[in-house]
Amino acid sequence: AQKVTQAQTEISVVEKEDVTLDCVYETRDTTYYLFWYKQPPSGELVFLIRRNSFDEQNEISGRYSWNFQKSTSSFNFTITASQVVDSAVYFCALSEARTGANNLFFGTGTRLTVIP
Amino acid sequence: DAGVTQSPTHLIKTRGQQVTLRCSPISGHKSVSWYQQVLGQGPQFIFQYYEKEERGRGNFPDRFSARQFPNYSSELNVNALLLGDSALYLCASRFDSVSGANVLTFGAGSRLTVL
Numbered sequence: 682a683q684k685v686t687q688a689q690t691e692i693s694v695v696e697k698e699d700v701t702l703d704c705v706y707e708t709r710d711t712t713y714y715l716f717w718y719k720q721p722p723s724g725e726l727v728f729l730i731r732r733n734s735f736d737e738q739n740e741i742s743g744r745y746s747w748n749f750q751k752s753t754s755s756f757n758f759t760i761t762a763s764q765v766v767d768s769a770v771y772f773c774a775l776s777e778a779r780t781g782a783n784n785l786f787f788g789t790g791t792r793l794t795v796i797p
Numbered sequence: 798d799a800g801v802t803q804s805p806t807h808l809i810k811t812r813g814q815q816v817t818l819r820c821s822p823i824s825g826h827k828s829v830s831w832y833q834q835v836l837g838q839g840p841q842f843i844f845q846y847y848e849k850e851e852r853g854r855g856n857f858p859d860r861f862s863a864r865q866f867p868n869y870s871s872e873l874n875v876n877a878l879l880l881g882d883s884a885l886y887l888c889a890s891r892f893d894s895v896s897g898a899n900v901l902t903f904g905a906g907s908r909l910t911v912l
Contacts, residue, residue, distance in 0.1 A: 685839075716900070724885055725800075726840070726903035772839050781853050783830045783891060783901065787839030 683708045685775050687788035694763050695796050701759045702791045704773030710734075712778035715749065715756045716785065720770045729771075732756065763795045799823070801904035803888050809910045810878050818873045818907045822890030828852075829871040830901060831863055832887040840887055846871055875909075883911045 684707040694700045706715065717729040730740070732749050739748050744764075748757045760767055770792045774785040802821045810816050822829050828847045832840035845853035846865035865871045869890075875882055885908050889901035 718903075723905055724887075724908070725905040726887065726889075728900050728902065731900055774839075781845065783828060783845040783889075784842045784853050784855070785832075785840070785901065787841070789837070789839050 683710075683775055683777060683780070683786045685773050685786055685788035687771075687773055687791050689791045690789070691792045691794070693794045693796060696765060697762050699759060699761045700763055700793065701757055702771050702773075702793070704756045704758070704788060706754050706756065706773070706775050708775060708777055710777040710779050714776045714782065716774040716776070717747070717756075717758050718772045718774060718787075720772060720790070722769075726772070729758070760793075763793075765795050765797050768793060768795045801888055801890050801902055803886075803904040803907050805907055806905070807908045807910075809912060811912050812878055812880060814878050814911075815874065815876045816878060816909060818875075818886050818888075818909070820871045820873070820888030820890075820904060822869050822871070822888075823902055826890035826892050826902075827869050828891040829865055829869065830889045830891070831871070831873045832889065832903075833857075834885040834887060834906070835881075836884070843873070878911045880911050883909060885909075 686705045713734045715732045718726045744761050746759045770790045772790045773788045804819045830845040831843040834840040842855040844863045849865045860876045863873045885906040887906045889903045
């Protein structure tokens with residue numbers, strides 16, 4: 682069965698600190714996608730990144746970076762030099778080829794608070 | 798371009814009533830999905846529609862139904878409301894039903910409170 686675990690419920694950091702959000706997933710599919718979404722107080726889920734199961738290349742995009750490791754089934758997300766506008770709930774999600782690209786399994790989210 | 802739009806943004810119902818939520822996808826997007834997000838939890842998949850046909854259904858009772866119209870907009874209906882149906886209902890659209898290359902774009906949701 683598929684499962685996404687975000688063990689960190691809430692994290693608080695001081696502005697300009699780096700912060701890493703952890704995500705561990707379970708799936709029996711060999712073809713799957715992993716996502717990070719951000720949910721600000723307005724409620725809209727904002728897409729941040731997608732990785733497929735065949736692409737373990739890690740990436741840096743501005744202040745964001747991602748670490749995908751199939752060996753440990755982890756897909757962690759790091760914000761460097763955090764800003765107050767980064768305060769939001771962050772969700773890790775998984776979609777499998779078997780269940781379809783529109784059926785995302787979400788973790789329970791990590792609430793990030795950046796303190797000025 | 799407008800994003801995914803949902804209406805109403807907030808509504809209050811009482812147990813046993815019925816509710817209809819509406820969603821307009823991004824122009825050109827033919828696939829619409831519905832998610833339920835209970836407070837403090839991640840969104841949970843309810844339905845997916847593509848070209849007016851149901852293409853996927855999550856683990857929700859038959860009280861939940863949906864449809865998609867020729868203009869690709871969609872409605873989610875929930876009958877015989879229960880207190881546990883109180884949640885943020887999110888609609889998401891995508892250009893292609895099958896390809897995994899496109900991502901879901903979410904609306905801001907309809908917050909339903911059942912008293």
